[in-house]
Amino acid sequence: MFDLTANVADREARRARRLESIYHVGQDRIWDGRAVLADLIAQHGAPKLPERERRALSRIFSIIMWGELAAWKISAQLTDQLVPLEPKLAAASQVHDEARHFYVMHDYLTALGHKPPPMDFWSRRVVEMTLHTKDLTKKLLGMQLTIETIALTIFQRVRELEVEPVLTELLPFYERDEARHVGLGIQMLPQLVAEMSYAERIDLAVFHLDLYGSAVMSLKSLEPALESIGVDPRSILAIGFRKQSDIDTMFREEFPSWPLDPPEKRVFAGLCELLFPVKEGEVTPSRRARLGIALDVMRRKRPGVLEIEAEKRASRRTDNLNRAGINGSPAE
Numbered sequence: 001m002f003d004l005t006a007n008v009a010d011r012e013a014r015r016a017r018r019l020e021s022i023y024h025v026g027q028d029r030i031w032d033g034r035a036v037l038a039d040l041i042a043q044h045g046a047p048k049l050p051e052r053e054r055r056a057l058s059r060i061f062s063i064i065m066w067g068e069l070a071a072w073k074i075s076a077q078l079t080d081q082l083v084p085l086e087p088k089l090a091a092a093s094q095v096h097d098e099a100r101h102f103y104v105m106h107d108y109l110t111a112l113g114h115k116p117p118p119m120d121f122w123s124r125r126v127v128e129m130t131l132h133t134k135d136l137t138k139k140l141l142g143m144q145l146t147i148e149t150i151a152l153t154i155f156q157r158v159r160e161l162e163v164e165p166v167l168t169e170l171l172p173f174y175e176r177d178e179a180r181h182v183g184l185g186i187q188m189l190p191q192l193v194a195e196m197s198y199a200e201r202i203d204l205a206v207f208h209l210d211l212y213g214s215a216v217m218s219l220k221s222l223e224p225a226l227e228s229i230g231v232d233p234r235s236i237l238a239i240g241f242r243k244q245s246d247i248d249t250m251f252r253e254e255f256p257s258w259p260l261d262p263p264e265k266r267v268f269a270g271l272c273e274l275l276f277p278v279k280e281g282e283v284t285p286s287r288r289a290r291l292g293i294a295l296d297v298m299r300r301k302r303p304g305v306l307e308i309e310a311e312k313r314a315s316r317r318t319d320n321l322n323r324a325g326i327n328g329s330p331a332e
């Protein structure tokens with residue numbers, strides 16, 4: 001729109017159009033947060049849950065609410081910091097979305113009868129690292145790819161479990177917006193990384209690992225609350241890994257040299273096994289056994305959470321097909 005002269009490479013022009021369309025799609029799909037929440041409450045009644053579940057849901061979504069406030073501030077920084085006008089438009093539309101996400105979640109938690117507590121140490125660390133870095137690449141990596149992916153993962157799992165009807169129907173509005181926000185990172189990051197020196201890439205990988213490590217520690221602190229509403233933290237990790245590998249695939253379409261299995265990803269997969277081990281029955285493996293498993297996962301000598309959960313999903317699908325007699329095997 002702003003600079004499509006002949007000397008601009010095709011790829012650049014395509015990327016610019018995609019970035020600009022993030023703004024226009026956002027404009028077309030804009031929703032009125034007050035009206036949507038009021039309609040859902042009119043339809044289902046004020047959110048009500050037994051005390052234990054109410055506390056757990058409030059704890060998890062208070063973190064989301066403060067995360068939305070941080071996302072609002074970070075996207076405002078990006079709007080200022082990005083120079084080309086197309087990504088600037090995309091970031092500006094994100095500011096408007098995140099402001100809405102914040103007040104709607106605040107109003108939802110109020111309707112649930114909960115005063116949001118401050119963020120825990122690890123969640124605060126994830127957002128503050130992203131908020132305080134001056135480096136554009138780190139900010140985009142932290143916001144568009146890490147914080148957005150974590151939020152999308154929690155939204156998907158809680159929606160699938162249908163914990164509370166108002167929230168279940170509210171979350172798709174959030175998911176649509178957040179998925180669009182990931183688009184800004186996907187369009188911008190590969191080019192920025194491609195222009196980095198080797199030392200800068202290592203610095204970025206360390207930052208990324210630190211962010212993911214803090215995020216997984218925050219998940220650990222949320223484990224009791226997640227279990228209270230029936231969410232297995234490993235299922236959250238599996239969805240997160242899956243979303244991350246979808247993002248990597250999109251990166252590779254733009255930049256075929258994007259690494260398939262970088263060291264920081266391996267270290268993170270090992271850390272997940274250490275903190276969230278597979279239980280044998282109800283028995284948690286010893287610390288020594290967990291360390292051995294984590295090292296094997298890091299060396300890709302045994303499957304990690306992504307592969308194990310993918311296998312479980314595939315076998316569940318086969319079971320369902322068998323039961324329905326669809327895949328040619330007789331139903332049990």
Ligand SMILES: [Fe+2]
Nearest residue numbers: 068071098101
């Ligand atoms: Fe958001």
Ligand SMILES: [Fe+2]
Nearest residue numbers: 071148178181
């Ligand atoms: Fe977002």
